[in-house]
Amino acid sequence: MLTFTSYTVENVRDPFGILSGKRYEFVINLDVPEDDELYVENGVSARVIVKVEEEQTSIVSYDLQETSSGKVLDFDMEEDEEAALVLFCSEHLPE
Template sequence: MLTFTSYTVENLRDPFGILSGKRYEFMINLDVPEEDELYEENGVSARVIFKVEEEKSAIVSYDLLETTTGRVLDFDMEEDEEAALALFCTEHLPE
């Protein structure tokens, strides 16, 4: 199971008013156990685009990155990990 260690969140502006709802970009540092296939010596972060529209919220997209270099990792999270990530984003939305 992944542990979220720190994060930043930023409101993404839609200058043309094309998108419905609000979008947020989360940068979340992950604590990945060494035995996990996601493990990277330089750390792993997730860049998440999260959508909030009325009472619904969901992950639009995410990338896993090597924290130090920003290199995109070619891995996908498992369903339970994605669900935990979505819950984390929901609980840490800006007021």
């Protein structure tokens, strides 16, 4: 199970007004156990774009990256981890 340790969130601007809903970019630092396949010595973070439309929050895209270098890791989260990520993002949306 992943633990979210810290995060930042920013509104993604849509200057042309062509996207439905609102978009936010989260960068979330993850505490990954050493025995997990996602573990990287320099830390792992998730860069997540979420969409909020009609009270529904969903992931548009995400990348797992090495925290210190920003290098994108070639891993995907499992369904339960993605669900936890959506829940975390929906609970930490800016006002």
